[in-house]
Amino acid sequence: MQLVTRIDEVKKLVRELRRQGKTIGLVPTMGYLHEGHLTLMRRAKAEQDVVVATVFVNPLQFGPSEDFAVYPRDLDRDSRLAAAAGVDVLFAPPVEEMYPRGYENMLAFVDVRRVTERLCGASRPGHFRGVATVVTKLFNIVEPDAAYFGQKDAQQVVVIRTMVRDLNMNVRIVTVPIVREPDGLAMSSRNVYLAPAERQAALVLSRALKLAKEKLDAGERSAATLIAAMRELISREPLATIDYISVSDAETLEELDTVRAPALVALAVKIGKTRLIDNLLWEETQHVSHAF
Ligand SMILES: Nc1ncnc2c1ncn2[C@@H]1O[C@H](COP(=O)(O)OP(=O)(O)OP(=O)(O)O)[C@@H](O)[C@H]1O
Ligand SMILES: CC(C)(CO)[C@@H](O)C(=O)[O-]
Numbered sequence: 341m342q343l344v345t346r347i348d349e350v351k352k353l354v355r356e357l358r359r360q361g362k363t364i365g366l367v368p369t370m371g372y373l374h375e376g377h378l379t380l381m382r383r384a385k386a387e388q389d390v391v392v393a394t395v396f397v398n399p400l401q402f403g404p405s406e407d408f409a410v411y412p413r414d415l416d417r418d419s420r421l422a423a424a425a426g427v428d429v430l431f432a433p434p435v436e437e438m439y440p441r442g443y444e445n446m447l448a449f450v451d452v453r454r455v456t457e458r459l460c461g462a463s464r465p466g467h468f469r470g471v472a473t474v475v476t477k478l479f480n481i482v483e484p485d486a487a488y489f490g491q492k493d494a495q496q497v498v499v500i501r502t503m504v505r506d507l508n509m510n511v512r513i514v515t516v517p518i519v520r521e522p523d524g525l526a527m528s529s530r531n532v533y534l535a536p537a538e539r540q541a542a543l544v545l546s547r548a549l550k551l552a553k554e555k556l557d558a559g560e561r562s563a564a565t566l567i568a569a570m571r572e573l574i575s576r577e578p579l580a581t582i583d584y585i586s587v588s589d590a591e592t593l594e595e596l597d598t599v600r601a602p603a604l605v606a607l608a609v610k611i612g613k614t615r616l617i618d619n620l621l622w623e624e625t626q627h628v629s630h631a632f
């Protein structure tokens with residue numbers, strides 16, 4: 341595996357690979373890799389000739405009071421894990437390489453409307469503008485055939501698919517199901533922030549979704565009833581503060597009164613100071629696709 345930090349270097353590498361007729365899969369990450377990321381990388385490796393993964397903690401998608409400065413970073417460990425997962429090129433640019441005039445001085449952005457306005461977009465103003473802009477930069481740098489994203493960030497996937505469709509971007513978006521710890525917690529780099537009691541409390545997210553799944557499987561179709569049941573379960577955990585619980589159309593992210601597939605049951609909950617997200621994609625034919 342080659343570790344590269346400069347845009348011109350990675351461009352040169354992919355130009356040569358493309359000249360050889362190789363297909364390229366891109367796996368964008370913010371690093372501090374876990375099994376969720378490694379699953380994306382293995383999937384990309386199974387489907388493409390070459391995998392380019394990126395490790396970049398993007399300041400443009402963090403709010404001023406968010407955790408950019410303390411976000412976990414360990415490039416040596418990430419390099420070993422990425423190489424073992426089959427990554428061919430690991431692109432890990434410093435902030436100055438991606439934003440040479442400073443990210444605060446950027447003049448051009450990619451803004452996606454509507455699907456960015458609710459859920460995480462409402463609690464993290466500017467977040468999806470930062471994501472769409474940096475993902476566009478990565479697409480322009482690597483020019484991948486396909487790019488791989490995790491369903492854990494369900495709204496991010498909708499935003500990126502919308503951007504690619506509306507702007508005719510030449511890349512196929514592949515979504516990979518959520519990878520969980522054995523007790524149900526969705527894997528996340530931010531899980532390292534959790535103290536032992538908080539780690540236990542964090543199980544309320546997946547438990548609330550499991551409850552929603554049971555109710556859906558039993559025929560419940562009222563979004564308000566599902567949300568009330570999840571809210572009640574989470575409110576019994578003193579370390580948890582609900583940011584949002586939502587039942588929406590999985591493609592438009594418009595809130596639903598009556599559940600119809602495909603629906604996205606999504607939530608964001610603060611456990612102590614750590615904000616965690618999780619979701620359940622409900623598809624009528626197979627009911628819930630992901631096991632708890
Ligand atoms: N548990 C998971 N299962 C599947 N994909 C995941 C999982 N966690 C992260 N991903 C995906 O990995 C890619 C990189 O995500 P990112 O580096 O932000 O990791 P993260 O663990 O979600 O971090 P954080 O939760 O701290 O934002 C994204 O496409 C994300 O959806
Ligand atoms: C897609 C991404 C790498 C853009 O910074 C980030 O939002 C993430 O890790 O999900």
Ligand code: BAL
Nearest residue numbers: 370401402467493496
């Ligand atoms: N996985 C989404 C990146 C973020 O929380 O900023």
